[in-house]
Amino acid sequence: MTAVPHLTIVADENIPALVPLFQRFGTLRTCAGRSMTAEDLKDADVLLVRSVTRVSSELLKDTPVRFVGTATIGTDHVDQEWLHQQGIGFSSAPGCNADSVVEYVLSSLLQLAFEQRFSLLDKAVGIVGVGNVGGRLQQRLQAMGIQVLLCDPPRQAVEGGDFVSLDHVLKEADILALHTPLTREGDWPTYHLLNANNLPRLKQNAVLLNAGRGPVIDNAALLAVSQSRPDLTLVLDVWEHEPAVDVRLAERCAIATPHIAGYSLDGKIRGTWMLYKALCEHLQLPAELELGEVLPPSTVRELRVSDAEDLLTPARLVFDPYRDDRAFRKTLYLPADEQRLAFDRLRREYPERREYCTLKLVIEGDRVSSPLWAMGFDCAGGGA
Numbered sequence: 001m002t003a004v005p006h007l008t009i010v011a012d013e014n015i016p017a018l019v020p021l022f023q024r025f026g027t028l029r030t031c032a033g034r035s036m037t038a039e040d041l042k043d044a045d046v047l048l049v050r051s052v053t054r055v056s057s058e059l060l061k062d063t064p065v066r067f068v069g070t071a072t073i074g075t076d077h078v079d080q081e082w083l084h085q086q087g088i089g090f091s092s093a094p095g096c097n098a099d100s101v102v103e104y105v106l107s108s109l110l111q112l113a114f115e116q117r118f119s120l121l122d123k124a125v126g127i128v129g130v131g132n133v134g135g136r137l138q139q140r141l142q143a144m145g146i147q148v149l150l151c152d153p154p155r156q157a158v159e160g161g162d163f164v165s166l167d168h169v170l171k172e173a174d175i176l177a178l179h180t181p182l183t184r185e186g187d188w189p190t191y192h193l194l195n196a197n198n199l200p201r202l203k204q205n206a207v208l209l210n211a212g213r214g215p216v217i218d219n220a221a222l223l224a225v226s227q228s229r230p231d232l233t234l235v236l237d238v239w240e241h242e243p244a245v246d247v248r249l250a251e252r253c254a255i256a257t258p259h260i261a262g263y264s265l266d267g268k269i270r271g272t273w274m275l276y277k278a279l280c281e282h283l284q285l286p287a288e289l290e291l292g293e294v295l296p297p298s299t300v301r302e303l304r305v306s307d308a309e310d311l312l313t314p315a316r317l318v319f320d321p322y323r324d325d326r327a328f329r330k331t332l333y334l335p336a337d338e339q340r341l342a343f344d345r346l347r348r349e350y351p352e353r354r355e356y357c358t359l360k361l362v363i364e365g366d367r368v369s370s371p372l373w374a375m376g377f378d379c380a381g382g383g384a
């Protein structure tokens with residue numbers, strides 16, 4: 001059997017399940033991710049971060065760190081080229097919380113459909129960025145019978161297929177959901193992908209939802225355009241200068257949240273577990289722990305539903321975006337420095353939220369349950 005080396009691991013204090021997954025490797029120390037410095041890492045072999053730590057030569061050049069993991073999907077906070085040049089191992093957690101982001105989008109859209117009295121079946125949903133998040137959103141929407149328009153130039157360049165241009169999505173989509181990474185270089189940079197030139201082209205009465213990265217939309221331009229377009233409905237989970245938030249833009253949103261779309265316990269612990277597996281691989285050790293061994297059981301387990309068409313009730317039971325919206329709005333009028341701290345606090349103290357699949361729906365009667373299956377719930381009964 002390969003011996004486990006004694007390593008010093010420094011991790012963001014907001015990473016869950018660190019002890020069961022990483023204590024076996026040696027000394028485990030946590031600190032606040034946003035204010036992490038080279039001094040915190042002076043004896044670290046391994047660094048585990050979330051999206052709020054900028055990982056670059058500035059942080060790491062005088063440290064012994066040999067492996068960096070980010071328990072997130074996004075990697076725009078990590079200078080991967082520099083890590084590669086230095087021979088420092090790196091892993092992110094692709095797809096770890098993709099289902100949670102999809103559930104944020106579905107819950108938000110169901111709420112808006114209920115309030116504004118429209119049917120999602122009558123709407124075309126444009127998905128910009130059709131990767132792990134956008135692709136799973138596509139699957140669930142299509143299984144629910146909802147029309148989708150897909151925009152993903154990098155995939156289109158490789159695969160061809162049924163993709164459309166951003167212009168087409170802006171013109172035709174009733175609902176536009178952004179799920180691209182934040183990139184500033186390359187053939188298809190996403191920084192300010194939506195800006196003063198193209199935002200005015202959003203369809204009349206469109207819903208614009210961003211649960212990707214804040215700077216993918218020019219927030220100042222969005223504020224200006226949305227002030228002259230009262231027909232637009234905005235759902236923003238991410239902000240251009242977070243943790244600072246433009247209060248006027250947040251006020252203009254139907255749903256505004258502090259970057260929590262992916263914040264299910266399942267998504268977060270899956271991210272930590274993926275880093276555990278990556279570190280084992282880096283050290284050429286067998287990964288002995290399965291995700292199920294560190295994921296606690298869900299407290300809300302079963303719901304009996306008699307009307308399988310009611311999608312909002314189970315969705316709200318698992319995740320109500322207005323709970324987070326209300327908590328967020330209470331922080332907006334604090335002095336600027338306190339507002340930024342409150343943004344991080346809301347995220348650090350985020351209440352337990354689970355994925356739809358942890359809720360078993362027992363469907364009474366013989367109603368067809370396909371919309372609930374399509375949403376991602378664990379369904380039984382009703383001819384399911």
Ligand SMILES: NC(=O)C1=CN([C@@H]2O[C@H](COP(=O)(O)OP(=O)(O)OC[C@H]3O[C@@H](n4cnc5c(N)ncnc54)[C@H](O)[C@@H]3O)[C@@H](O)[C@H]2O)C=CC1
Nearest residue numbers: 073074129130131132133152154180181188211212261262
């Ligand atoms: N709000 C939140 O809590 C969360 C936000 N995210 C963000 O969502 C992003 C997407 O996540 P995944 O789908 O898992 O990433 P992914 O890498 O699986 O997919 C991204 C897709 O965007 C496409 N893309 C790249 N440039 C594009 C462009 N200019 N126009 C259209 N499409 C473009 C890529 O080809 C790819 O298919 C992450 O990079 C992260 O920044 C991820 C998780 C949680």
Ligand SMILES: O=C(O)C(=O)[C@H](O)COP(=O)(O)O
Nearest residue numbers: 050051052072073074262263
């Ligand atoms: O996975 C990603 O990418 C995300 O956006 C995470 O949900 C962000 O969470 P933090 O790393 O900022 O806690």
